[in-house]
Amino acid sequence: MNLKLKDKVALVLASSKGLGKAVAKTLAAEGCRIIIASRNSDDLKAAAKEIEELTGSAVTCIAADVSKAEEVEQLIGHVASRFQSVDILINNAGGPPFAGFEDFNDNDWQRAFELNLLSFARTSRLVLPYMMQTGSGRIINIISGSVKSVLANSVLSTSMRMGVVGMAKMMADELGPYNITVNNVAPGLILTDRIKHTLPKGVDLNEALKQRAENIPLRRIGKPEELAALVAFLASEQASYITGTTIQVDGGANRSIF
Numbered sequence: 438m439n440l441k442l443k444d445k446v447a448l449v450l451a452s453s454k455g456l457g458k459a460v461a462k463t464l465a466a467e468g469c470r471i472i473i474a475s476r477n478s479d480d481l482k483a484a485a486k487e488i489e490e491l492t493g494s495a496v497t498c499i500a501a502d503v504s505k506a507e508e509v510e511q512l513i514g515h516v517a518s519r520f521q522s523v524d525i526l527i528n529n530a531g532g533p534p535f536a537g538f539e540d541f542n543d544n545d546w547q548r549a550f551e552l553n554l555l556s557f558a559r560t561s562r563l564v565l566p567y568m569m570q571t572g573s574g575r576i577i578n579i580i581s582g583s584v585k586s587v588l589a590n591s592v593l594s595t596s597m598r599m600g601v602v603g604m605a606k607m608m609a610d611e612l613g614p615y616n617i618t619v620n621n622v623a624p625g626l627i628l629t630d631r632i633k634h635t636l637p638k639g640v641d642l643n644e645a646l647k648q649r650a651e652n653i654p655l656r657r658i659g660k661p662e663e664l665a666a667l668v669a670f671l672a673s674e675q676a677s678y679i680t681g682t683t684i685q686v687d688g689g690a691n692r693s694i695f
């Protein structure tokens with residue numbers, strides 16, 4: 438299937454590693470003009486080089502903390518002056534810490550709000566004028582499968598992601614007339630550094646992964662490119678009638694029927 442993504446300008450946030458990098462790689466392979474952004478510039482440059490070598494597409498990298506208003510405004514200003522448009526925005530950020538409800542104080546809640554909800558609202562708002570100008574756009578939020586079924590110790594993540602789900606539904610309603618779609622992709626367990634850090638220490642990696650996958654119907658942890666494939670489809674012209682949805686990529690881990 439030709440996804441008709443050639444030359445589309447795609448801004449992929451939090452993308453030097455993990456899911457963001459896999460999405461940037463897949464969109465670059467589809468011919469998009471890619472801008473990647475995250476905080477550590479060395480990691481960012483290494484990711485850009487890796488994607489360029491693999492896909493032959495040029496990648497622009499701009500260091501920015503997605504939770505800082507000034508840095509995001511500068512980032513989108515740079516992108517707009519260089520590319521004159523933003524066709525695809527992939528909202529993503531580092532995940533908040535895992536712990537029980539009683540373990541978090543006001544600062545933890547504030548930080549999670551700024552990183553995982555406000556940053557998505559801010560970047561979306563800032564790219565909208567460019568999407569409205571071109572008469573189309575795709576906003577795709579990477580959230581978490583915890584919006585569909587309870588995941589222990591994920592109270593910060595779940596609370597903020599539920600906000601993103603509500604916001605995306607409102608945005609889909611308001612932005613549909615401008616031919617801008619807004620969707621969420623909800624990963625279950627996908628093998629990235631974030632997940633590797635949660636594995637038990639001193640246990641063989643393959644054994645630890647096997648144990649974590651025991652309750653997943655497909656009996657394995659997902660690969661970042663499996664999530665990226667869905668994002669690329671949602672970014673494509675073929676997904677033009679899909680908006681306001683949340684789609685899981687979880688190997689069947691969420692057992693809820695609705």
Ligand SMILES: NC(=O)c1ccc[n+]([C@@H]2O[C@H](COP(=O)([O-])OP(=O)(O)OC[C@H]3O[C@@H](n4cnc5c(N)ncnc54)[C@H](OP(=O)(O)O)[C@@H]3O)[C@@H](O)[C@H]2O)c1
Pocket residue numbers: 450451452453454455456457474475476477478480501502503504529530531532533552579580581582594624625626627628629630631632
């Ligand atoms: N992997 C999974 O199975 C899974 C499941 C559910 C939800 N998620 C969610 O999906 C998102 C991505 O997860 P991942 O597994 O890809 O994580 P990861 O492997 O830890 O990668 C995180 C990426 O985000 C960047 N980042 C972190 N904080 C940032 C900030 N403030 N500003 C800009 N960039 C930032 C990091 O680079 P710098 O540190 O250099 O900024 C890195 O490139 C997270 O929100 C996570 O909670 C993942």
